[in-house]
Amino acid sequence: MNPDEQTLSDANVFAAVVRSGSFAGAARSMNLSQSVASRSVARLEKRLGVRVFDRTTRSVALTDEGRTLFERLEPLLHGFEEAFASVAEEQSRVRGRLRVKMHPLLSHVIPGQQLKAFLDTYPELSVELITSDKLGDLINEGIDIALSVGDLPSSSLIAKRLVNTRVITVASPGYLASHGKITHPRDLLSEEHTLIVYRNPETGRPFQWEHHSGRKVVKIATPGRLIVSDIVTLHGICMAGWGIAQVLEIAVQPMLSSGALVELFPEWGDERFPIHAIYPSRNYIPPRTRVFLDFVSSAVSNDA
Numbered sequence: 001m002n003p004d005e006q007t008l009s010d011a012n013v014f015a016a017v018v019r020s021g022s023f024a025g026a027a028r029s030m031n032l033s034q035s036v037a038s039r040s041v042a043r044l045e046k047r048l049g050v051r052v053f054d055r056t057t058r059s060v061a062l063t064d065e066g067r068t069l070f071e072r073l074e075p076l077l078h079g080f081e082e083a084f085a086s087v088a089e090e091q092s093r094v095r096g097r098l099r100v101k102m103h104p105l106l107s108h109v110i111p112g113q114q115l116k117a118f119l120d121t122y123p124e125l126s127v128e129l130i131t132s133d134k135l136g137d138l139i140n141e142g143i144d145i146a147l148s149v150g151d152l153p154s155s156s157l158i159a160k161r162l163v164n165t166r167v168i169t170v171a172s173p174g175y176l177a178s179h180g181k182i183t184h185p186r187d188l189l190s191e192e193h194t195l196i197v198y199r200n201p202e203t204g205r206p207f208q209w210e211h212h213s214g215r216k217v218v219k220i221a222t223p224g225r226l227i228v229s230d231i232v233t234l235h236g237i238c239m240a241g242w243g244i245a246q247v248l249e250i251a252v253q254p255m256l257s258s259g260a261l262v263e264l265f266p267e268w269g270d271e272r273f274p275i276h277a278i279y280p281s282r283n284y285i286p287p288r289t290r291v292f293l294d295f296v297s298s299a300v301s302n303d304a
Contacts, residue, residue: 007047013040014052015077018070022060094287095124101138101146104131104231105251106275109147110299118295125288133201133229139280144289146278147296149248157278160293162300164272165250169211170261174241182244182264185211185218194243197222199229209246212270235261248273250300275300 016026017037027037045052052066062070119127130143138146138157152159169185176182179192188195188209197206206227209220226243228234235252238245239260249269255261263269277293279285285293 007044010040010044010047011073012077013037014044014066015070015073017041017053017060018062018066093124094122094291096286096288097126097128098144098288098292099128099130099142100292101130101132101136101141101143103147103149104133105149105248106147106300107131107231107251109250110296111254114295114299118292122288122291125291127292135278138278144279144286145292148276148278150273152276152278157280159276159278160297162275162277162297163250164274165248166269167210167212167246167271167273168249168252168266168269169209169244169246169264170238170252170256171244171264172239172241172260173262175238175243176262178241185209185220185265185268188220188244194225195220195222196234196238196243196245197227198231198234198245198247199227201229207246210271211265211268213268214270218268250275 013026013030013032016029017023020026020029023034023037023041026032027034030037032040041053048065048069050065051063052069054061054063119125135146135148135152136143147162148159169188171179171182182188182193187193195209199205200207206222209222211218211220226237228237231251234245234247235255237243238247239255244264249256249263252261256263277296279289279293
């Protein structure tokens, strides 16, 4: 503790003795031993060169110098307390701007109605949603929180796994009506079927299709006539009945619920992709980041 910090600490003990009327009371209120409280006041008297208390074995009374010191010190200490309380209260408010980077695959995870309810709950909060398939440098980009799909590179950032979502194979009812029933992943090797392939934004290569059932894995070559790097196009053309797609269940849950897409091999859906929320530090997380993290955790869990 430097001299200025020590003097401030000693002044607080002095004020506590005045308020409580005794060294014992001051020590209890500040969670100190009585001997530490006594030494603090002695140190303050030595620094000032005056006695601030007249002490007897039964009582403690302010000297004239001590009374003058307390009268001048009390407003300053009260101001410190108000300042700290104000900062703490400000820190507890959900306000300001929150910048969120979100993988395109998660564009359907947060329904508009839920986002509206979140924003209505925190009227002093502004949210900027940035869709990107690359994590990038969150700190230099000023990103408060990122929602990422897949395994993460090693990093000093904090990652919270929100959910593991299934990798599933889907087609539209129209496609199935014109191409017949598909019962096993190996049926996709038939030339009569069209596969819509999604390009991995990290590697630049198409994703390899795999179908997992327990320890059994069936891999399917994906030469597809159509390779896309945009999730909206992937979902749109699949729902239009042009071909079959392999997707993350969480990204197409609304289409599955409405019947616009049909899962082909439920018993081969054991492959999973993790979804993480990533933020700069676990210490002193701003309230705006904390409440959004809780919100998106709930939204993702409900859709998983």
